[in-house]
Amino acid sequence: MRITVIEHEAEAGLGYLGEWLRPACDVVRPYLGEEIPARPADGLIVLGGASAAWEDERSPWLPATRDLLRLAVEESTPILAICLGAQLLTLACGGMVERGANGLEVGAREVVALPAAGDDRLLAGVGTAVAVQYHQDAITRLPNGAVPLMTGAQYPNQGYRLGAAAWAVQFHPEATPEIFASWTADDGLDAAEELNAEVKAAEGALVATWRPVAEAFAEVIRTSVRA
Template identity: 75%
Template sequence: MRITVIEHEADAGLGYLESWLGLECDVVRPYLGETVPERAADGLIVLGGAADAWDDEHSPWHPATRDLLRSAVDEGTPTLAICLGAQLMTMACGGVVGRGGNGLEVGLREVRPLPAAASDPVLSGAGTAVAIQYHQDAMTRLPEGAVPLMTGDQYPNQAYRLGEAAWAVQFHPEATPEIFTAWTSAAGLDGAEDFNAEVKAAEDRLVATWRPVAEAFAEVVRTTAPA
């Protein structure tokens, strides 16, 4: 079984997921000129990136990525959309994404489960947890039929499920401390050293929370794929 992965930039890769999923991943890098496929393999992951989800001029592969996400949701292909990926999925399926009114959400932040998370096949075990955040755009209206699963203080729409097998998360379960440090360094972020140290100190907690989530998603891929 294989997972199609859309990577938007070189420093926003699979991170922890590469070893946690236990499945082969076919990474597509459209920023290097690779073509976004019309259909995913047995599963789909769309990663994050610094671009705005609506900025098709500077990221000309976004329309094809939104089409891919829409097809995956419609066809029940197990999908995990992360940060920018979550915003692209939201737009693709009729929701709204815009510049967040509460500023940049960055660093280690608490996310909390909503009632529907208790029975969710992927996020049921996460509980109240810390997650790595790095975004200013926000999912301001979820697609019709979306089931909200997690929330937070700065931005309420932190995770949702759409259909039977598509998940969108605003935070970064895949990001290692090293990946996060690369992001803050590239941005010249004020307070970067403190943010980086906080994330590094929480590494064991991050792994303990998000590795089971990744493994649960991989299990959905295994059980959903045709025999």
């Protein structure tokens, strides 16, 4: 089992997922000149980043990433698309992403499972949980056929499933407290110390909630490979 991982910047790596899924991940770093593959491996993870999902001039590999996501959906290759990755999946499949009207969502924030998550292969059992947030763009219209799975107070579209095996989450299940602190430091947020402390305090809950989700994603890939 191999998972293609698209990493948009060094500061937004696999984090926890690197521990939970290792050694199955083949990381592609287009910001270092590595080419986006024409096809994914057995599974595909697309991580977050500072670019907006439509900023192709800033990150010229985004069109190829959207093409890869679209192909993976068409071929039912398991996908986990995170934050920017979720927004790229949304655009690739006909949804809409815009600058968020409710400002920056940042810190350890509550996300809530919707009824359809009850029997979802990844998110069943999550219920109400804490997740790391760091985004100001928002998914404002889901792709046709998408099944909403998670919501939140500041932005409603926090997670959905598309097709047989594609999942998009606006939050960051991969983000460790150390990764989050590097983001607040880079951006010079006024409340950085308080935000860092709340994410650190939530560390146990983050691992308890999102590690089983990552392991369930790996099992989806294994099942797909065996089929």
